[in-house]
Amino acid sequence: MRFNRNETLAWLRGRPGVPVLIIGGGINGAGTLRDLAVGGVPALLAERGDFSGGASAASSHMLHGGIRYLENGEFRLVREAVQERNRLLRLAPDDAQPLPTVIPIFTTFSGLLNAPLRFLGLRRRPAERGALVIRIGLAFYDAFAGRDRVTPRGRMLGREEALRRFPRLNADIRAAALYYDALMPTPERLCMKVLLDGLAAHPEARAVNYLEAIGVEGRAVRLRDAETGEEFMVEPGCVVNAAGPWIDRANAALGLHTAYIGGTKGSHIVLDHPGLMAAIDGHEFFFENADGRIVLICPLHDRTLVGTSDIRIEDPDAARCTPEEEDYFVEMLGRVFPEIGGVREGIVFRFSGVRPLPRASGRTGEIPRDHSIQVDDRLPFPVFSLVGGKWTTFRAFGEQAADAVLARLGLARAGDTCARPLPGGGLGVVPDDDEIRRMCREEAVVHLDDLALRRTLLGMLGRLDGERMQWLARVAGAELGWDARRQNDEMERLAGILRERHGANLLGA
Template identity: 35%
Template sequence: MRTEYRSDTKTRQRRTIETPRSRASPGGVILSEQVDMLVVGGGINGAGIARDAAGRGLKVLLVEQDDLASHTSRWSSKLIHGGLRYLEYYEFRLVREALIEREVLLRAAPHIVRPLTFVLPHVPEMRPAWLIRLGLFLYDHLGGREILPGSKAVDLAAPGPYGAPLKPWVKRGFTYSDCWVEDSRLVVLNAMDAAERGAEILTRTRCERARRKDGTWTAELVDAAGRRRQVRARALVNAAGPWVQRFLEGGLGMRSKKRVRLVKGSHIVVPKLYDGDHPYILQNDDRRIVFAIPFEGRFTLIGTTDVPYEGDPAAVAISPEETDYLCRVVNRYFRREIEPRDVVWAYAGVRPLYDDASGNVSAVTRDYVFDVEGGDGRAPLLSIFGGKITTYRKLAEHALDKLRPHLGFGKGPWTATAPLPGGDMPGANLAAFTAQMLRAHAFVPEPLLCRWVRTYGTRLERLIGGARRLEDLGADLGGGLLEAEVDYLVAHEWARTADDILWRRTRLGLHVGEDTVARLQAKLEERPVPAQAAGRP
């Protein structure tokens, strides 16, 4: 079993080029000019806020202590969804916002967001059919659905793909729509768009401390090589995710009445359980739900758990008990049963939920809460508690609303109709664009080109460049990872290590062996690292 729990923070770092805009003080600290906003945290919330702010004309600096999407945003269930089960907790505002966002993101990034038809087997002793129908009716209508199909009842005992993988006791069910997302790529695309609109993105750079001084924040940054940099910011955004409270207390020397509640969610990946591209949502006796989702062609992704967590968020790992739990839920429904030895990959992440004092971790709100502190001559601080990947864009809009009185920018919301990098294909029609690319680049094998389309969208033209033969794209390092793709990821997407490329920019880590990892790492060590000074590779 290959298990990956955290990013490779010990990978050797190579020298980068200092920003030409920076200058060194006599004490050796690199000084920089003032920015409007310093964002601490390179997960989905931080990247989304940086993008929104940069698009409104603000001068933005984002710092992330590891790689982009190294932690919570990378360990999701990879879904853009309204949260059907949240209706049971009367989270109507959150569900409505999330339902609307599904179609906004479908239009903005059709290469990494795609529709899914979920199958919900009915278990009468858990929830009556009328209650599920009511929930699905609300799910269909709360969000002003335009693209996705509505829900319907299905006969799972009849011949057909939905019922075929299930055990005979499952007779009835329902289908409804939600979406898949490449979660870590969503983070990277937001950071790319922010950079292209003028933001500075610094990965592997930690904000060690920040203090208010003369109406601004003075922050001390340190990179992986130990170089220090000082920056002044008119506003500071604490988007540190699981570290939000630790950064408040340690990095800023402050306290907040709001608290973060860490909840571990774990997933397992097994050889695919059934044919078809439809996922299942499985109800368990503890009233939780577990997803079984087709994954990377040859696998099924199963998750997630809800376990209170108090350790280091960077050291989170799935437990044997969680693996057993997920296997039991799957075995209750599917004809093909699994056991822990079938797991080919597992991952765990920490959700930094807002602590609403709920006794049941599954009932803790997934909504986001801001803590805004400052004003009256004091530079503002906005800290983010909670949130979910589906609603990151609205979270960013609301964050900018909170900061507008302090920063005084004029431009209003703009991201609802703006495609993310690679998503600017005509009519957001992925099938038509794929067919066009297959004609334009017939020398690229179809499976490889289709993967590039789903990964890079229209940006694959930059990857291919002027190549006219497959040989022009360099050697195959394994699993269809060509040297040209590596060069593109290093030059444009802040990729620095094999882990960055195989597990966050792509999912090739599931398909290649250690020989590919070794060849890739050797290639990365041979090539110079682009200047990260301007934060725009």
């Protein structure tokens, strides 16, 4: 079954019972819907905005084991993430690409990967031992790939070799590490594919965007259509709260007071900078300063993505990339590639989001990154809250959530997603009219910003000027039945989002 918003809303008017209601259509909600559908259980997923519009739209685009989580001794997570990364490289080759990654190693700042050292009781060794530290880290990382290996082993590059390969790198480096992770070129499309695959796996599975869970009455959950204000009641066997950084707020709407999340904000900038693009030569660069601050620089189609910060924040809706974060990116970039200027002028897009991390005190870098499922039995139906959960591990986390639900419902699993490929198909930087029309028909497009920011790369890669926005509104409008006034409203809405959330003032460009 494909998305059919009107049909699903008509069905909801009958106050249906559903085995599972999933709140939230980011990657973890989508992954859980898919795993349940393949397992034989049809869920209804309600997303209050657009699919993949929350934390899932704010990632660094990495499918990674999380080499730096070794620092906190999170070996279980790193092993699972490396294995899931490898699985995606095999089962979703259009959406997961091997990414050679370089860690420059300096004499005076080599904080990264102290974990294996700590683990080995060598915590207080001087920073000059950076190369040794990183060599041990790579050995751990490679060991986790096990027999599953789909990427080459990591290795060290001497100073001369590193500078020969990357001549614009800071000449103060002592050495560099080269290892492999994976890049998601279009995460929002991957989330859409996960949803489409889930809907295809069970004829009664359903997912609706712009539908918010707002309350509980007796055995029913109240849902509100954000487009019309119409309300619906649905009676779930159980609820999966996959609201990411909004988990506690979604629980509060259901009348449950929880304090699971202590999110941190992370921002990124996207650069149109051919010089930087040439300097990194298709590699991710990953660098941690002695004070624990990190910068990653990686290729994203014909642009360069630079991030990210890690700052505590209370309200996930307030996350924006600030001028201070921008200064920090420019400064850190200057340390890795000191001769490269014009960074600020090259910014075409900014984005920011909140990691749904568990509530914990201490330094942000030390907050555990592993995921967990919290169960609440205070309502007439159990509520499973999915706390944490990275992009990389969405399949495993969805599987664990589905297992918990199946156990509670007393059902046996009909199938699993371990070796199930995801739908193929890449995406051009600027899609053509036919592609836009197909997305409008098949991919639950409700607003122009769904198309510009999540179904295509037009927004993120800074490809939207006034003319292109009009073209997009015209083609989408013809398919979705928007008259001239609605097209104008949609353009204004998109321009407002670009300006307010992404610091991209493109209407008149």
